[in-house]
Amino acid sequence: MGNKLKSFLAMNNQASLVASLMAIVAGLAAGFLVLLASNPGQALGGFSAIIGGGFENGKSLGQVLYFATPIIMTGLSVAFASRTGLFNIGASGQFIVGAYAAIVVGVKCSFLPATWVFCLLAAMVAGALWGSIPGLLKAYFNVNEVISCIMMNYIGMYLVNYAITLTVFDSLKNQSMRVANSANMPKLGMDLLFRDGASVSSANSGIFVAILFAVVIYILLEKTKFGFELKACGFNREAARYAGINEKTSIVMSMIIAGALAGVGGALLYLAGSGKGIDVVDVLAAEGFNGIPVALLALNNPIGVIFAGLFVSYLTVGGFNMQLYSFAPQVIEIIIAIIIYFSAFALVFKGLISKGAGKK
Amino acid sequence: MDYIIEMLGITKRFPGILANDNVNLQLRAGEIHALLGENGAGKSTLMSILFGMYQPDGGVIKKNGVDVRITSPSDATRHGIGMVHQHFKLVHNFTVLQNIILGVETTKNGMLKMDDARRQVVELSKKYGLDIKPDALISDITVGMQQRTEILKMLYRENEILIFDEPTAVLIPQEINELMGIMKGLAAEGKSILFITHKLNEIKAVADRCTVLRGGKCIGTVDVESSSKESLSEMMVGRKVSLSVEKTESKPGKVIFEAKGLTVKNHVTGKNVVDNCTFTVREGEIVCIAGIDGNGQSELVQALTGLMQSDSGSMAVGGADITKVSIRDRDKYGMAHIPEDRHKHGLVLEYNLAYNLVLQSYYKKRFMQMGFLDFKSVYSYADRLIDMYDIRSGQGAKTITRSMSGGNQQKAIIAREIDRNPQFLIAVQPTRGLDVGAIEYIHKQLVLARDSGKGVLLVSLELDEVMSVSDRILVMFEGQLVADVDPQKVTYQELGLYMSGSKRDTAKGAENLGQ
Known part of the structure; x- marks a missing residue:
């Protein structure tokens, strides 16, 4: 290999980027093998549907943006917590609690101007509250945040289901009621820009909100005093304590912020004017868990999370198209899962690159 | 004179650093050979090469005069080379005996045969005066006994060449004396010992010969008997150092x-x-x-x-x-505090040097600009400290602290604490x-x-x-x-x-x- 490439790879950021790309390629290759195994005749067609599906037309592109929005937020939530040394597996619970808070405000408080702003604020507060509990338990009672987060996921899901039936229940659809129009995220004409003939996509300004949060989190972590403290705690809690940083506050604040991010993700999924409501079923919100591979793929870099989220969303949209090639929805889910699974090997590839660049 | 191990013209490069530059090391059978050098002089690299953890970029290794290639630690074991690492490689919730036989278990029909192993281990420990409790858990015994367990691991594998990497760093004075006795006993039984250290007293106490490394280069091999501590330290550091502390009467x-x-x-x-x-x-x-x-x-x-x-x-x-x-x-x-454990308390190893130099003062006005860290003043402050306190690192203030040598990490902490003017x-x-x-x-x-x-x-x-x-x-x-x-x-x-x-x-x- 040329020396230029070596020195390019030796730089940490580039190595991270290349590692993520390599992981994606490996994931796609593995997915293709599974396609070949399950239905050799249609494998090529199905594969090209997954690869090209997101770009098929304006509408599918719009859907990519729409589906990317919530997982960028939960990905940010997980990535942010990881940077501060915590594993936030509770994004699912924070997500659904945030979604519920947004819908309640969106249905009941439609008298407020630009209701969506208040919906987002409510979602942030609810998510933050849900995240703060594992944070407080960890900081003051040394309860492992993974366990308390998982518990909070279930409590959140059941509580929201119950609360919906009490407050904003649409008994016909067995889901939450539609929010007022003013509570939906402004479309900014994106639905008309991203469409397939008369069929419009659910694209809306939510994606910009998500990108804005990613940038804010990046600046918070890299440029501020607060981020300096949080990262110090994440890397070495003892040294942070020695340096006079209050590590208990750091843990709680970190979980509050992570919870708020996931909560906003919940709001952005349901405030799209797509007619989607929270189904009253006993299933944990998948978006919360999808945040984990998104964060892994992005190597916990907030800006990387934007692209990782778009990638995972792109696969999801492409997966819908695979049904044309008579693949069962379950197989499609498996393929997507495999691609994401392999993509999470980004760290392994990063290690290999650093090693390779280190050699003469 | 026969050499049991010869490392000739060993060269090893790492990015930006020549860790070993044409180094020669010849170990006689039955001797205690000290390898002396400052932190970062290339001692550990050289031993890692001998133990098969790194491949040299140049040079040959000979055993009993025959060229050998050592590509992995298990290769090294096959050649009869054993190593006691500075940080022990022991399974903490296993017993002493289990740790010793780990990897070379004797079995019968797939079942462990501990009795034979136990007999052998007890015999070895008696022969070399290595006091251990075979059935105690590693987590319950003293550091000294953990080290003796490591030594028994090598002996149980019938290693002939024993490498001790800074073995006294973790011991208290009594245990050090004991270890010196054990090493002498091992050499008397015909084992050849490589002893990595930078403590001159210990070299004078046990070693027969001493090879000195400085900055990756081999400075020379001398007879310990005929060299003074002063001359050894001069070889190691490259200038005269005072072994006593110069200070005037205190005026409290x-x-x-x-x-x-x-x-x-x-x-x-x-x-x-x-x-x-x-x-x-x-x-x-x-x-x-x-x-x-x-x-x-x-x-x-x-x-x-x-x-x-x-x-x-x-x-x-x-x-x-x-x-x-x-x-x-x-x-x-x-109040300022230079902590006992620089890795646990003193530094955030993943942070760069500049960040570590402002670890307690980053929030002060001089480093802040409207809630944001003022990187310009952080780095200029770091550069000043690096200059004043002669902190050496690969990429200056931007060096990730983990990659710095222990001495320079400590210098960084000292610079930080003293410069706060406590x-x-x-x-x-x-x-x-x-x-x-x-x-x-x-x-x-x-x-x-x-x-x-x-x-x-x-x-x-x-x-x-x-x-x-x-x-x-x-x-x-x-x-x-x-x-x-x-x-x-x-x-x-x-x-x-x-x-x-x-x-x-x-x-x-x-x-x-x-x-």
């Missing part, structure tokens, strides 16, 4: 720190680990707390610095009571694991701090350091201060008696110490 001023009846309880056992300690430190003096490890020194320091709450008693810096003050605010009262400096084992050059530097800095009127509290386990650096010695035994003596007047033997609890300063009584 007013009391800068005062602890009264300080007590810390162990909340599990209910015992007082720090028991009613009363002492003072004055401006312009270095007070040293001596004692055998585990007599409450760590807890005392943690209580002083706020990392641990004291259960009773009080302390004051410059007359202001700080008993209940937070860690950060103690800094404002003029009134009262606590230094806990500041020279642990460092080489002669770095130790000289750090002692000089402590004396400089003293001469500029700061009060210094030095906690050390090394008697040499205690005797040469301090102006006053307090001895700690089982949580109590049992002596307050003048290093000019006390002998090593006397200190030893205080440290082991066989003597107490009854004339003054622990309550009146330092008053």
Whole structure:
């Protein structure tokens, strides 16, 4: 290999980027093998549907943006917590609690101007509250945040289901009621820009909100005093304590912020004017868990999370198209899962690159 | 003369660094051969090559005159090379015996045959005088016994060439003596020993010959018998170093720190680990707390610095009571702390050097700009410290601290703590694991701090350091201060008696110490 490439790879950021790309390629290759195994005749067609599906037309592109929005937020939530040394597996619970808070405000408080702003604020507060509990338990009672987060996921899901039936229940659809129009995220004409003939996509300004949060989190972590403290705690809690940083506050604040991010993700999924409501079923919100591979793929870099989220969303949209090639929805889910699974090997590839660049 | 192992013209490059440059090392059968060099001189790299963990970029390894290629540690084992690493490779919830046979278990029909192994291990331990408890868990035994377990691991594998990587860094004086005896016994039985160290006393005590590395280059191999400590240290550092600390008579001023009846309880056992300690430190003096490890020194320091709450008693810096003050605010009262464990407390290893240099002061006005870190002033401050304190690293202020050598990591901490201009400096084992050059530097800095009127509290386990650096010695035994003596007047033997609890300063009584 040329020396230029070596020195390019030796730089940490580039190595991270290349590692993520390599992981994606490996994931796609593995997915293709599974396609070949399950239905050799249609494998090529199905594969090209997954690869090209997101770009098929304006509408599918719009859907990519729409589906990317919530997982960028939960990905940010997980990535942010990881940077501060915590594993936030509770994004699912924070997500659904945030979604519920947004819908309640969106249905009941439609008298407020630009209701969506208040919906987002409510979602942030609810998510933050849900995240703060594992944070407080960890900081003051040394309860492992993974366990308390998982518990909070279930409590959140059941509580929201119950609360919906009490407050904003649409008994016909067995889901939450539609929010007022003013509570939906402004479309900014994106639905008309991203469409397939008369069929419009659910694209809306939510994606910009998500990108804005990613940038804010990046600046918070890299440029501020607060981020300096949080990262110090994440890397070495003892040294942070020695340096006079209050590590208990750091843990709680970190979980509050992570919870708020996931909560906003919940709001952005349901405030799209797509007619989607929270189904009253006993299933944990998948978006919360999808945040984990998104964060892994992005190597916990907030800006990387934007692209990782778009990638995972792109696969999801492409997966819908695979049904044309008579693949069962379950197989499609498996393929997507495999691609994401392999993509999470980004760290392994990063290690290999650093090693390779280190050699003469 | 026959050599059992020869490493000839070994060269190893890492990015930006030539770790070994045409190094020769020849080990005779049955000798103890010391490998001497400062941190970063390439000792560990050379041994890692011999042990198969790295491949050299150039040079050959010969065993009994025949070229060999060693590509992995298991390869090395096959060639009869064993190594005791500085950080032991033991499974903590296994017993001593299980650790020794791990990887070379004798089995019968797939079942472990422990009886044979046990007999063999007990035989070996008797033959070489390695006292162990075969059925004790590693987590329950002393560091010294863990090390003997590591040695038995090598012997059980019938290794002929034994590498000891800084084996005394983790031991207390008695254990060091014991280890020296064991090494001599092993050599007498025909084992060949490579002994990596930077402690000259130990080389003089056991080694037959000594190869000196400096900056990756081989400076030479000498007979230990005929070389003085001074000449060895000169070879190692490349210039004359003073092995004694140069300082003038201390001129203590007013009391800068005062602890009264300080007590810390162990909340599990209910015992007082720090028991009613009363002492003072004055401006312009270095007070040293001596004692055998585990007599409450760590807890005392943690209580002083706020990392641990004291259960009773009080302390004051410059007359202001700080008993209940937070860690950060103690800094404002003029207390600085060079911690015992630089990796655990002193540094965020993933942060770069500049970040670590502002680890306690990043929030101050000079480094902030409207809530954002002012990177320009952070880096210019770091560059100034790097320059002033001669902190060496690959990429200056932007070097990730983990990649720096131990000596330079310690220099960074010292620069950071002293530059904050404290009134009262606590230094806990500041020279642990460092080489002669770095130790000289750090002692000089402590004396400089003293001469500029700061009060210094030095906690050390090394008697040499205690005797040469301090102006006053307090001895700690089982949580109590049992002596307050003048290093000019006390002998090593006397200190030893205080440290082991066989003597107490009854004339003054622990309550009146330092008053």
